[in-house]
Amino acid sequence: MKIAIYRKEHFNAAHRLHNPEWPADKNEEIFGKCNNPNYHGHNYDLVVKLAGPIDPETGYVYDMKRLKNVIKENVTSKFDHKNLNLDVNEFKKLNPTAENIAVVIWNILREKIEIKYDLTVRLYETERNFVEFSGD
Amino acid sequence: MKIAIYRKEHFNAAHRLHNPEWPADKNEEIFGKCNNPNYHGHNYDLVVKLAGPIDPETGYVYDMKRLKNVIKENVTSKFDHKNLNLDVNEFKKLNPTAENIAVVIWNILREKIEIKYDLTVRLYETERNFVEFSGD
Amino acid sequence: MKIAIYRKEHFNAAHRLHNPEWPADKNEEIFGKCNNPNYHGHNYDLVVKLAGPIDPETGYVYDMKRLKNVIKENVTSKFDHKNLNLDVNEFKKLNPTAENIAVVIWNILREKIEIKYDLTVRLYETERNFVEFSGD
Amino acid sequence: MKIAIYRKEHFNAAHRLHNPEWPADKNEEIFGKCNNPNYHGHNYDLVVKLAGPIDPETGYVYDMKRLKNVIKENVTSKFDHKNLNLDVNEFKKLNPTAENIAVVIWNILREKIEIKYDLTVRLYETERNFVEFSGD
Amino acid sequence: MKIAIYRKEHFNAAHRLHNPEWPADKNEEIFGKCNNPNYHGHNYDLVVKLAGPIDPETGYVYDMKRLKNVIKENVTSKFDHKNLNLDVNEFKKLNPTAENIAVVIWNILREKIEIKYDLTVRLYETERNFVEFSGD
Amino acid sequence: MKIAIYRKEHFNAAHRLHNPEWPADKNEEIFGKCNNPNYHGHNYDLVVKLAGPIDPETGYVYDMKRLKNVIKENVTSKFDHKNLNLDVNEFKKLNPTAENIAVVIWNILREKIEIKYDLTVRLYETERNFVEFSGD
Numbered sequence: 001m002k003i004a005i006y007r008k009e010h011f012n013a014a015h016r017l018h019n020p021e022w023p024a025d026k027n028e029e030i031f032g033k034c035n036n037p038n039y040h041g042h043n044y045d046l047v048v049k050l051a052g053p054i055d056p057e058t059g060y061v062y063d064m065k066r067l068k069n070v071i072k073e074n075v076t077s078k079f080d081h082k083n084l085n086l087d088v089n090e091f092k093k094l095n096p097t098a099e100n101i102a103v104v105i106w107n108i109l110r111e112k113i114e115i116k117y118d119l120t121v122r123l124y125e126t127e128r129n130f131v132e133f134s135g136d
Numbered sequence: 137m138k139i140a141i142y143r144k145e146h147f148n149a150a151h152r153l154h155n156p157e158w159p160a161d162k163n164e165e166i167f168g169k170c171n172n173p174n175y176h177g178h179n180y181d182l183v184v185k186l187a188g189p190i191d192p193e194t195g196y197v198y199d200m201k202r203l204k205n206v207i208k209e210n211v212t213s214k215f216d217h218k219n220l221n222l223d224v225n226e227f228k229k230l231n232p233t234a235e236n237i238a239v240v241i242w243n244i245l246r247e248k249i250e251i252k253y254d255l256t257v258r259l260y261e262t263e264r265n266f267v268e269f270s271g272d
Numbered sequence: 273m274k275i276a277i278y279r280k281e282h283f284n285a286a287h288r289l290h291n292p293e294w295p296a297d298k299n300e301e302i303f304g305k306c307n308n309p310n311y312h313g314h315n316y317d318l319v320v321k322l323a324g325p326i327d328p329e330t331g332y333v334y335d336m337k338r339l340k341n342v343i344k345e346n347v348t349s350k351f352d353h354k355n356l357n358l359d360v361n362e363f364k365k366l367n368p369t370a371e372n373i374a375v376v377i378w379n380i381l382r383e384k385i386e387i388k389y390d391l392t393v394r395l396y397e398t399e400r401n402f403v404e405f406s407g408d
Numbered sequence: 409m410k411i412a413i414y415r416k417e418h419f420n421a422a423h424r425l426h427n428p429e430w431p432a433d434k435n436e437e438i439f440g441k442c443n444n445p446n447y448h449g450h451n452y453d454l455v456v457k458l459a460g461p462i463d464p465e466t467g468y469v470y471d472m473k474r475l476k477n478v479i480k481e482n483v484t485s486k487f488d489h490k491n492l493n494l495d496v497n498e499f500k501k502l503n504p505t506a507e508n509i510a511v512v513i514w515n516i517l518r519e520k521i522e523i524k525y526d527l528t529v530r531l532y533e534t535e536r537n538f539v540e541f542s543g544d
Numbered sequence: 545m546k547i548a549i550y551r552k553e554h555f556n557a558a559h560r561l562h563n564p565e566w567p568a569d570k571n572e573e574i575f576g577k578c579n580n581p582n583y584h585g586h587n588y589d590l591v592v593k594l595a596g597p598i599d600p601e602t603g604y605v606y607d608m609k610r611l612k613n614v615i616k617e618n619v620t621s622k623f624d625h626k627n628l629n630l631d632v633n634e635f636k637k638l639n640p641t642a643e644n645i646a647v648v649i650w651n652i653l654r655e656k657i658e659i660k661y662d663l664t665v666r667l668y669e670t671e672r673n674f675v676e677f678s679g680d
Numbered sequence: 681m682k683i684a685i686y687r688k689e690h691f692n693a694a695h696r697l698h699n700p701e702w703p704a705d706k707n708e709e710i711f712g713k714c715n716n717p718n719y720h721g722h723n724y725d726l727v728v729k730l731a732g733p734i735d736p737e738t739g740y741v742y743d744m745k746r747l748k749n750v751i752k753e754n755v756t757s758k759f760d761h762k763n764l765n766l767d768v769n770e771f772k773k774l775n776p777t778a779e780n781i782a783v784v785i786w787n788i789l790r791e792k793i794e795i796k797y798d799l800t801v802r803l804y805e806t807e808r809n810f811v812e813f814s815g816d
Binding site: 017019030031032094095096097098099100102103127128129130131132133136 | 137138139140141142143144145190193194195196197199200201
């Protein structure tokens with residue numbers, strides 16, 4: 001028997017969408033105003049989902065305080081109030097689209113969360129644009 | 137590897153729930169105040185989900201601006217500020233319940249979105265009543 | 273000493289913006305898609321604010337259950353799942369803009385709420401368009 | 409062909425997390441401030457999902473008014489404005505974590521909803537901590 | 545020139561509405577299910593508003609981090625995961641209605657926030673029931 | 681008789697809080713992580729409020745479509761997907777705190793909105809930190 005638990009966190013960051021192998025006009029055409037060389041930014045909302053059995057002694061799947069701390073130590077503290085392109089190693093050579101940010105976060109957390117728990121990451125770039133990745 | 141992207145749009149419309157093959161008292165009994173002959177209305181929120189691989193050149197599954205335009209041209213522009221029963225062809229003979237509206241939107245979008253992308257439509261009639269259809 | 277209390281209710285209704293003294297093209301120009309002759313609709317959110325002293329025996333300014341019932345009996349039950357233009361007497365000759373709906377609701381409630389309480393009505397037509405009236 | 413429908417309800421309750429087989433210091437260590445012997449409380453949001461075929465006569469998967477009543481009669485009326493530990497039989501010997509509350513609600517509803525409908529229960533303890541159970 | 549700043553915090557607490565000078569049946573009649581002797585609870589949202597001039601050196605009215613800390617040290621840390629009736633001194637003899645909680649919080653903060661700033665406290669007991677106090 | 685109307689818009693931007701007349705350590709002490717030299721960013725929500733009489737011919741205080749366009753042409757188009765410090769003239773020498781951004785927006789709109797309408801600007805930097813300015 002499996003039950004899913006969800007924890008919502010957030011971080012505020014600057015970013016720019018850009019492919020360095022393309023000329024300026026193609027970057028402008030594909031990424032539009034997201035290609036602004038001086039960056040823009042977002043309040044990102046992050047929802048982390050773990051699925052597993054309920055521990056009969058605690059009634060928990062996974063301690064929410066522990067999950068909150070795992071996310072803060074490994075993700076939020078590195079991304080919050082940062083420029084994703086310039087300040088975060090994972091995006092030195094990777095375009096920080098919502099899709100790529102979600103995959104990077106999933107990979108970071110997958111190493112910290114025991115494999116017996118299924119892991120899904122949902123990332124809201126805005127209230128109207130969001131993505132979800134489960135590692136499949 | 138698949139990742140899901142979501143785009144949220146909305147439209148405001150009038151509708152009435154009614155089965156023309158039933159007598160008035162049965163329509164009243166089954167549909168209650170939703171059967172009001174003069175119509176009532178809603179602010180519908182529509183969330184469209186596509187799942188597919190990330191394009192390594194763009195970092196996108198599907199360009200959100202393109203998805204937004206596909207939804208606006210094929211759904212929102214036809215449904216927004218309309219009377220679903222009277223103004224929208226698909227509901228001339230189909231009861232515009234949230235379930236049927238979601239299936240109609242899914243069918244419209246399925247023709248416009250390449251088949252390699254999984255497609256799911258979620259429709260909020262109110263904050264408390266909503267439906268989701270994936271074509272299965 | 274005054275403190276304000278707020279109660280949020282909602283109703284779903286159809287309406288059409290139209291001035292019968294204008295020709296069709298002027299109605300179209302001024303009201304745009306809101307002039308659709310077959311109506312459209314909204315999920316209206318209504319927030320009623322009363323301000324007055326705290327009753328020392330109850331700790332209440334005004335019993336929320338009583339306020340909820342006053343709103344339901346006098347406003348919601350008459351507006352919900354209705355066509356404002358056709359089904360609600362107050363709009364037989366009054367254009368049901370958000371502004372006019374708020375003033376109508378304020379006038380209805382002002383007669384039911386003792387004058388010692390200040391009264392304000394806020395009406396959300398959508399999340400992005402809303403109005404507020406205090407009777408001043 | 410299956411489509412999912414969702415109904416959101418809520419209840420306000422007090423609870424305390426505690427394992428009577430553990431000493432006080434272990435309860436304090438594991439459950440932290442949630443172990444407060446005088447209880448604390450939450451506004452719980454409950455989203456019930458049913459999946460099944462659309463009835464061609466009504467256009468409904470399941471009448472939302474009926475679903476709302478099933479939830480109110482069997483869940484909300486028993487949990488709302490209650491102390492889960494003291495007032496609700498199911499938690500006399502079961503720790504009322506969000507996980508366990510969701511499973512209890514799922515079991516209650518599974519008996520009331522015909523088996524042909526898939527059933528999922530999502531429970532928000534706060535906006536940032538929530539769980540979901542599908543009976544698997 | 546004055547500008548208002550707002551900071552939103554929250555706390556989760558149990559409470560019971562009760563007037564010890566009334567017989568049980570009157571408490572039941574006036575407070576209904578809120579009078580449950582075993583308590584119930586809420587996720588309270590608290591919005592604190594300060595109004596004052598902008599400091600030209602910082603561009604701030606009041607440092608948000610400092611405001612957040614003032615609220616946490618003086619309000620949230622004393623109310624969160626507590627039983628308001630049993631664990632919080634201010635409600636030993638005062639009925640913890642939303643109105644009274646807001647006045648208590650306003651009085652606590654008024655002593656900690658320099659008098660040159662106007663102070664308003666808004667407290668959401670639920671999304672639909674809330675109160676606001678400005679000390680007037 | 682006056683009634684208030686509100687229009688909500690949004691923009692996504694990067695910014696950095698910094699006082700060039702202070703040494704690095706004082707900037708770090710006062711602005712903390714908001715002083716990151718590579719910028720961070722936000723999804724800003726902007727609510728513009730106008731108060732005035734209802735035009736009896738239209739039932740409007742001010743045409744919402746016109747208000748939406750005034751905001752887009754004069755504010756959103758200049759701030760959205762920009763770096764406030766580098767790309768927006770008003771912040772070349774002014775620290776882009778929420779307070780200062782709100783005053784700048786109010787000044788821009790005050791020139792475009794006839795003086796007979798009272799004008800208030802509310803700006804959400806995050807859901808939990810926001811400011812409001814009325815020109816007083």
